[in-house]
Amino acid sequence: MAMHHNFYLVALSIIVAIQASYVGLYLALRISGAFALNRRLLIAASAMTLAVGIWGMHFIGMLSMGMAADVDYLVLPTLLSFLLCVLVTGIAIFMASLRSPHLLVIAAGVMGLGIATMHYVGMIALNSSARITYDPAYVVVSFVIAVTVSGLALWLAFSAERRPPLFLCATFLGCAVSGMHYTAMQGTTFDFSLAAQSLSTSFMSSDTLAVIVSVVAFAISGIFMLTLVPKRLAESRDHEDQRAGEISADDFNDIEVDDTVTARPADATANAFIDGVSANLLPIEKNGNRLHIAASEVISVHANAHYTYVFNGRDDLFCTLSITEIFERLPKPVFYRTHRSYIVNLAHVGQVKKSGDAAVAELVSPVRRTVPISRARVADLRQELAAHQSRQHSDIA
Template identity: 80%
Template sequence: MPARRDQPVISMHHNLYLVALSILVAIQASYVGLNLALRIPAAFAIDRRLLIAASAITLSVGIWSMHFIGMLSMGMASKVDYLVLPTLLSLLLCVLVTGIAVYLASLRSRHLLAVAAGVMGLGITTMHYVGMIALNSSARMTYDPAYVVVSFAIAVTASGLALWLAFSAERRPPLFLCATFLGCAVSGMHYTAMAGTAFDFSIAGQTVPTSFISSDTLAVIVSFVAFAISGIFMLTLVPMRAAADRGNPTPRTPQDGADDFHDAGLPGGAAADPRAGNPAGLLDAAASGLLPIEKNGNRFHIAANEVVSVHANAHYTYVFNGRDDLFCPLSITEIFERLPKPAFYRTHRSYIVNLEHVGRVKKSGDAAVAELDSPVRRTVPISRARVADLRQELAAHQSRRHSGVL
């Protein structure tokens, strides 16, 4: 509803330097957040949860900071007080919604990707209008419904494009381009919504406490905090994952990787050699291609045809069955020896995949990843030297399947 003529409505003008700073904060946070999110499909257990949390926090702090700096860039007709509770609520809401959107996008399903775009767009828009409640003690605000709809459309469309480019495009463009789209989604939504907002300061008191910090200084502090949070996550999580995902320059046999992992031992204290000191029945399990796994304190075996991928983690391994990561006390070398060949292929010193569940091989940096066709979508890194060999193995596997050998 437009404001009455007798209402002291401000004319909209902005500090262009702070506007540029707000957009820069949004793009920077989007870059780090998407960088972390892209590593989620190849992670598991605690690493997976850490990356989801770090990506959500980085994105939400950047989104919230962009909106806050955008508000500071406005020239107000009167001094305003920001209520603390709505301001914090908008941040917490942004963390929750962004985390859900990042997780859904990391599953790499086109259907879920559309849901993630809607969730993220709705979260950005809701966060903005919840945050605007913080000004209620200083001004009465009215919103033009057309601008509300347009701002929501911008947030959903640009978020969807950014997530699609990052997670589903056949050949992903530079990450900075994806981050720019997402940063523009946040900034475009904010400034479009503000263009459709009218302020009435008639309810403001005659005397308003003067802030000891200028808007420019506060904007710099907020942007510094946003950059610092992104930098901490980037320095602590990205090198860790990069080291784990880096392939070897030359192909290695399963025996070559034996020294890379300490033998964890078999259940019951068995030695590294599966034929030495095994409990009763373990030899039969090994001969049958069964793998010992543990879940919720229970020990049982999983058949080879139920294994989608295997990931080594320090001294132990995790077997992925398409939905869950199951702990296995064997080393990855022992597991590879038990699994039937050529159905299983060691793509990396730390990874094994079931060729039956490889959806496609996709270039990633100077190497590649295998996208798994499973209920819970996941990618597996491929050493650069093994990409061509894996493609040949996949072609041979498809040929055997069509000829009825499998």
């Protein structure tokens, strides 16, 4: 069968892919700064948005292709291709959000291979209507396009030194999806010799069905943007205005000390004790256990509603102390308050980069993370970092 396409639907399919990529990446970039339930919601929303957009692009792309006979899409392979898409995009987005170079390479492979595999699994749905054969060269090229271009999109969004506009990253990812699809279709041959000739018996045209699919994809993206993004913005507001003198609800009695963490005093405050517990130790909860973490193990702190999360380089550990109480316990000047809701360990600040009107500090840790810096504190932080590095050189000398 010689294929021909409805170019209006081809353009619509590419727009759906780019739009879903933009919203999916927009949500994914906020995963690293989210915690607990909000983190899981952002991962799920990003994966679902991308999956619907990618699957919708493929489905609209199939509808754009003129068929010589009636085509029945088997339900099971169609659903399986969608579920596969949700799974691989979720895994890829989660690994990319950790901002580790090694995990980013794996994420690119998972994303690209998943997109291509989803396409060929979905094509099984046409086996009852036609005999399908593939040109091996086009199959290989389609996998290469999916892996390399989606990898480039993820790298630009999560790892580039100066991230380009998000729309450009989304365009690359959308092109990876659509480019893979139409390259694969170019090497696909359909044999309808045993199928009935196409008759206008369908109650819905391909154009109408394509528009419905695209509207559903846009609606899902819009719902996630409207429900999750305002919530994330609200969480970034100042939580320091809680009662500065409020007494922590944490009871220090019968609390274990994590044997894997050692408290290394940084200055004279290490000798201070609160209810028999060193002031240099922060109470945390990990895997349902109440433990303590030494100040030397803390990389950053983030205020979240009435509680805080202590980041140790790999995990966000729940802490019931307010950010003001934590800042009072942490040794100075090693720890610096970059924002009313954030504290960083200067020893783990890799570089300070401009971000809009303010800036962000990139942390050096096994799991990459950035911390916002208030515009008024950018210059002061740079001075503190220079002073900290000077102190380190003096200690070495």
